[in-house]
Amino acid sequence: MAVDMVPELLPPRTAPPGRSETDPFAAMLVRYDRAAELIGLEPGIDRILRQPEQELVVSVPVEMDSGDIRVFTGYRVIHNRARGPGKGGIRYDARVSLEEVKALAAWMTWKCAVVDLPFGGAKGGVLCDPTEFSAGERERLTRRYTTGIIRTLGPDSDVPAPDVNTNEQVMAWIHDTYAMHVGHAVPAVVTGKPVALGGSLGRREATGRGCMLATKEMLAHLGMPLRGATVAVQGFGNVGAVTARLLSLEGCRVVAIGDKTGAFHDAKGIDIDDAIAWVKAHGTLERYPAGDAITNDELLELDVDVLVPAALENVITSANAGRIRARVLCEGANGPTTAAADDVLEANGIHVVPDILANAGGVTVSYFEWVQNRSGYYWTEQLVNERLGEIMTRSFAEVLRTAERHRVPMRTAAYMLAIGRVATAHRLRGLYA
Numbered sequence: 001m002a003v004d005m006v007p008e009l010l011p012p013r014t015a016p017p018g019r020s021e022t023d024p025f026a027a028m029l030v031r032y033d034r035a036a037e038l039i040g041l042e043p044g045i046d047r048i049l050r051q052p053e054q055e056l057v058v059s060v061p062v063e064m065d066s067g068d069i070r071v072f073t074g075y076r077v078i079h080n081r082a083r084g085p086g087k088g089g090i091r092y093d094a095r096v097s098l099e100e101v102k103a104l105a106a107w108m109t110w111k112c113a114v115v116d117l118p119f120g121g122a123k124g125g126v127l128c129d130p131t132e133f134s135a136g137e138r139e140r141l142t143r144r145y146t147t148g149i150i151r152t153l154g155p156d157s158d159v160p161a162p163d164v165n166t167n168e169q170v171m172a173w174i175h176d177t178y179a180m181h182v183g184h185a186v187p188a189v190v191t192g193k194p195v196a197l198g199g200s201l202g203r204r205e206a207t208g209r210g211c212m213l214a215t216k217e218m219l220a221h222l223g224m225p226l227r228g229a230t231v232a233v234q235g236f237g238n239v240g241a242v243t244a245r246l247l248s249l250e251g252c253r254v255v256a257i258g259d260k261t262g263a264f265h266d267a268k269g270i271d272i273d274d275a276i277a278w279v280k281a282h283g284t285l286e287r288y289p290a291g292d293a294i295t296n297d298e299l300l301e302l303d304v305d306v307l308v309p310a311a312l313e314n315v316i317t318s319a320n321a322g323r324i325r326a327r328v329l330c331e332g333a334n335g336p337t338t339a340a341a342d343d344v345l346e347a348n349g350i351h352v353v354p355d356i357l358a359n360a361g362g363v364t365v366s367y368f369e370w371v372q373n374r375s376g377y378y379w380t381e382q383l384v385n386e387r388l389g390e391i392m393t394r395s396f397a398e399v400l401r402t403a404e405r406h407r408v409p410m411r412t413a414a415y416m417l418a419i420g421r422v423a424t425a426h427r428l429r430g431l432y433a
């Protein structure tokens with residue numbers, strides 16, 4: 001691999017002609033192109049990697065509690081399986097689109113490769129407003145969607161997991177639907193299951209734990225103390241709340257949190273356990289009685305040591321990147337920063353731990369769950385967390401080393417490592433005629 005090229009000679013990163021800055025697949029390709037060029041990727045493998053292996057679009061008819069039948073659109077995209085089965089979450093959201101699912105599937109390919117798991121990348125989603133559903137409607141939607149995409153699923157072909165607005169219960173229904181089709185239990189067909197059904201201890205906290213570890217590594221690299229570091233976290237769901245809690249347990253001062261209903265700032269630090277208890281009782285952070293109410297935009301622009309966007313894509317764009325004042329940006333969400341914003345952050349000396357590394361803790365423990373399901377032998381939470389720690393620390397060091405060696409930002413370095421590993425698998429496998 002020719003990885004010693006001079007990055008300064010490359011053109012600025014912008015969306016391809018006709019594609020907007022916030023088109024997620026275009027944003028992925030901008031980063032991909034830059035890294036592929038730097039490693040001297042040959043054109044044949046480049047042509048394979050820049051498009052998904054499979055794109056499945058299914059209609060999902062659901063009988064609502066009222067007796068009405070509504071039809072939703074579901075997607076499952078498999079980007080690449082050169083290194084192993086497709087792996088990637090399922091999202092229920094009113095903003096789901098094929099372009100978004102394609103980007104998320106490709107990010108899963110790079111994420112699994114950057115932390116060196118034997119998985120490829122996939123992602124799924126259903127275009128819906130999940131807040132409208134009763135539990136029964138959600139279950140019927142899940143079972144019908146699972147049936148729609150069942151031809152791709154299997155522990156050796158495509159393994160879903162939770163993502164935005166899906167959880168352990170949804171994974172339990174996917175598992176059961178698949179089991180009913182094949183006639184026996186296959187726990188390794190899906191990860192992020194309840195522990196009582198073959199889920200892994202530590203999976204629920206794994207993405208947040210990985211973000212905490214990545215933040216810790218970055219602060220140590222920069223010589224910044226962890227204790228007392230100020231942190232703002234956008235998104236207070238699985239990833240955001242756990243990251244905030246674990247960073248506060250490490251001695252950081254979480255001065256701002258927020259969710260889709262708004263955000264709160266308290267310079268003295270927010271009691272994260274109390275905020276989690278509030279969300280458990282009320283569903284969201286709305287009217288949380290602590291600190292000052294601020295907007296989500298204001299949260300992103302706070303003068304803090306660490307900013308963790310842990311909600312959705314495209315929250316840091318060319319429009320607001322110049323106003324980001326955090327020293328470290330640790331991307332809990334997938335795709336929170338656009339490619340155009342990357343350049344501004346870099347010029348302003350902001351250290352970015354890219355999404356495909358920062359939030360890889362979730363898929364890492366999903367991998368542990370898949371291994372445990374297949375061996376039928378279950379690990380202690382301590383062992384899960386130790387092994388997660390080893391993988392995050394090693395991967396962070398590999399990305400940092402690549403970044404320093406080639407004088408590129410960590411995002412480009414992570415893509416270079418990942419694309420190189422997937423390309424190696426393609427070269428070794430060759431093409432089936």
Ligand code: NAD
Binds near residue numbers: 166310312
């Ligand atoms: P979640 O549904 O548990 O939580 C999402 C949070 O974001 C909620 O608090 C919600 O209120 C908030 N939010 C939604 N829209 C918002 C907006 N416009 N402004 C501010 N906040 C908003 O989802 P999650 O599982 O925590 O996922 C969050 C992100 O992390 C997504 O990008 C997801 O793809 C990524 N991710 C999740 C995992 C995982 O294991 N769950 C793993 C890797 C990456």
